[in-house]
Amino acid sequence: MPIANFTIYLFTMFGIYALFAMSLNLQVGYAGLVNFGQVAFFALGAYTSALLVVKAGLPIAVGIIAGMLASGFFGCLLAWPTKSLKSDYWAITTLAAGEVIRLFALNEKWLTEGPFGVMNIPQPLEGLIDKYYNIFYFIFVLIVVAVVYMLLSMLTDSPFGRNLKAIRDAEDLSKSLGKNTQKIKVQVMAIGGLVAGLAGAIFAHYMVYISPENFRPLETFLIWGMIIVGGRANNRGAILGAVVIQTFYVSTRFVGNYVPIGSDLMSAARMIVIGLLMVSFLIFRPEGLLRERKKTYPDEV
Amino acid sequence: MLKIENIEKSFGQLKAVNGVSLEIEKDDIFGLIGPNGSGKSTLFNIISGFYRKDKGEIYFDGERIDDLLPNQIVERGLCRTFQVSRAPERMTVLENMLLAAKNQVGENPLNALLKRPMVERSRKKNLKKAKELLSELDLFHLKDEYSGNLSGGQKKLLALGRIFMLEPKMVLLDEPTAGVNPTLTNNILKGMQNLREKTENSFFIVEHDMGVISDVCRKVFVLNSGEILAEGSPEEIQQNDKVLDAYLGRN
Numbered sequence: 001m002p003i004a005n006f007t008i009y010l011f012t013m014f015g016i017y018a019l020f021a022m023s024l025n026l027q028v029g030y031a032g033l034v035n036f037g038q039v040a041f042f043a044l045g046a047y048t049s050a051l052l053v054v055k056a057g058l059p060i061a062v063g064i065i066a067g068m069l070a071s072g073f074f075g076c077l078l079a080w081p082t083k084s085l086k087s088d089y090w091a092i093t094t095l096a097a098g099e100v101i102r103l104f105a106l107n108e109k110w111l112t113e114g115p116f117g118v119m120n121i122p123q124p125l126e127g128l129i130d131k132y133y134n135i136f137y138f139i140f141v142l143i144v145v146a147v148v149y150m151l152l153s154m155l156t157d158s159p160f161g162r163n164l165k166a167i168r169d170a171e172d173l174s175k176s177l178g179k180n181t182q183k184i185k186v187q188v189m190a191i192g193g194l195v196a197g198l199a200g201a202i203f204a205h206y207m208v209y210i211s212p213e214n215f216r217p218l219e220t221f222l223i224w225g226m227i228i229v230g231g232r233a234n235n236r237g238a239i240l241g242a243v244v245i246q247t248f249y250v251s252t253r254f255v256g257n258y259v260p261i262g263s264d265l266m267s268a269a270r271m272i273v274i275g276l277l278m279v280s281f282l283i284f285r286p287e288g289l290l291r292e293r294k295k296t297y298p299d300e301v
Numbered sequence: 302m303l304k305i306e307n308i309e310k311s312f313g314q315l316k317a318v319n320g321v322s323l324e325i326e327k328d329d330i331f332g333l334i335g336p337n338g339s340g341k342s343t344l345f346n347i348i349s350g351f352y353r354k355d356k357g358e359i360y361f362d363g364e365r366i367d368d369l370l371p372n373q374i375v376e377r378g379l380c381r382t383f384q385v386s387r388a389p390e391r392m393t394v395l396e397n398m399l400l401a402a403k404n405q406v407g408e409n410p411l412n413a414l415l416k417r418p419m420v421e422r423s424r425k426k427n428l429k430k431a432k433e434l435l436s437e438l439d440l441f442h443l444k445d446e447y448s449g450n451l452s453g454g455q456k457k458l459l460a461l462g463r464i465f466m467l468e469p470k471m472v473l474l475d476e477p478t479a480g481v482n483p484t485l486t487n488n489i490l491k492g493m494q495n496l497r498e499k500t501e502n503s504f505f506i507v508e509h510d511m512g513v514i515s516d517v518c519r520k521v522f523v524l525n526s527g528e529i530l531a532e533g534s535p536e537e538i539q540q541n542d543k544v545l546d547a548y549l550g551r552n
Contacts, residue, residue, distance in 0.1 A: 169389030178375030
């Protein structure tokens with residue numbers, strides 16, 4: 001039974017991180033915006049939903065939607081003044097923004113309970129489904145992943161998605177063809193924020209307890225690892241990357257029980273391995289496991 | 302149609318454009334020549350909104366445009382190409398063409414999700430036009446090739462194709478034939494003239510190749526050290542002493 005439970009936990013986490021990775025993939029893979037602060041959106045979604053439900057007593061569905069909107073709004077807020085920055089400055093700004101959100105959660109105790117975190121976060125339908133709750137939640141996450149994957153595919157396949165790729169590959173050209181590249185950047189940060197906020201809210205209601213420890217910059221680098229390994233500008237790649245990195249990250253926790261090295265050393269060692277994996281992919285297979293697909297149009301006319 | 306008054310632009314101590322005034326009329330081809338570093342590309346970058354001028358005014362179709370953003374200038378029907386052609390690394394030639402189409406319904410993310418039938422209709426219309434244009438430009442066989450893999454000349458031809466999709470009133474072409482072999486140069490010039498006949502728009506061309514300029518332009522402006530040195534028909538320009546001194550380095 002413990003193994004079955006663990007497997008369901010692992011698969012649920014696959015789903016949550018797949019959402020999280022797809023949100024980054026939209027910004028990095030499609031639009032070429034180097035975002036090192038994606039964890040901020042995840043944290044905002046998680047905290048907004050958890051606090052609205054725990055402290056204000058609102059329904060969970062309202063909490064989740066508010067979490068998404070808060071993250072989406074934060075995306076606009078972050079992108080608006082920075083939309084004309086070049087990629088390296090943009091990266092620094094997003095990294096800082098990620099830390100600001102975490103430090104806010106850590107220090108504003110009146111709202112967030114600081115380092116103690118938010119406890120006893122309610123779960124959807126928890127009184128109704130008892131025995132197989134984990135399976136229920138997994139199916140819920142699976143449906144959300146499927147819907148988000150479908151919506152994102154529709155977006156990236158559309159003229160909007162084509163504009164994103166044009167900004168990534170040749171921003172000057174996009175401008176010279178009349179594209180309002182700054183507006184498009186704000187839009188893509190907002191949409192990425194919505195999806196990351198959704199992932200964060202679902203994470204909060206699954207874990208039942210969240211604290212600033214859950215939202216360290218490390219999380220951003222884990223999802224970067226997912227899209228580098230899985231493949232950028234490919235939503236299936238982001239999902240595959242989430243499965244690969246998450247499997248490795250979670251399962252290596254138990255290696256410490258069999259290998260005689262301390263748990264501190266172990267947790268450092270697995271980050272080194274993930275780092276090595278990212279670097280090897282960038283050198284030997286820069287396009288990732290699933291490469292960006294070439295968009296062709298069948299001869300219909 | 303395009304009126305430039307007293308434009309000035311400096312980079313640090315260097316005065317790149319120094320009080321240039323000129324006027325381009327509707328429905329014709331105009332040329333801009335000058336030695337390297339004479340300010341031709343800077344002037345184009347200012348007109349198209351990529352650089353901000355220090356002084357002066359620019360009017361297009363009677364409307365002042367020198368404080369607009371590049372995309373707003375394109376919306377008014379004035380567009381440009383680049384000296385070094387931009388070609389997205391991982392977008393196909395056909396996608397390049399579709400990218401350039403104006404006012405697509407699905408460019409708005411909400412429309413892309415909610416107004417699928419409209420998006421589909423506009424896609425079909427643009428796809429048809431893009432394929433026809435690619436055939437005319439002799440690029441159809443490359444439609445599914447990544448534009449980043451094209452040769453320099455093919456990229457210039459594609460740049461022209463994107464302009465066709467955009468249907469502007471006036472085009473600024475920055476060295477459309479530089480570094481291109483004679484056959485492709487011919488294709489580019491032919492494409493340009495076809496486009497003009499069809500759409501009655503005007504061209505303003507920066508060129509180094511005096512031959513190209515004389516073949517296609519009605520009037521030529523000569524720029525030297527950021528100032529207009531001379532203007533006139535290609536024949537007049539070729540016999541102008543000041544031009545020969547500046548451009549050919551005759552003493």
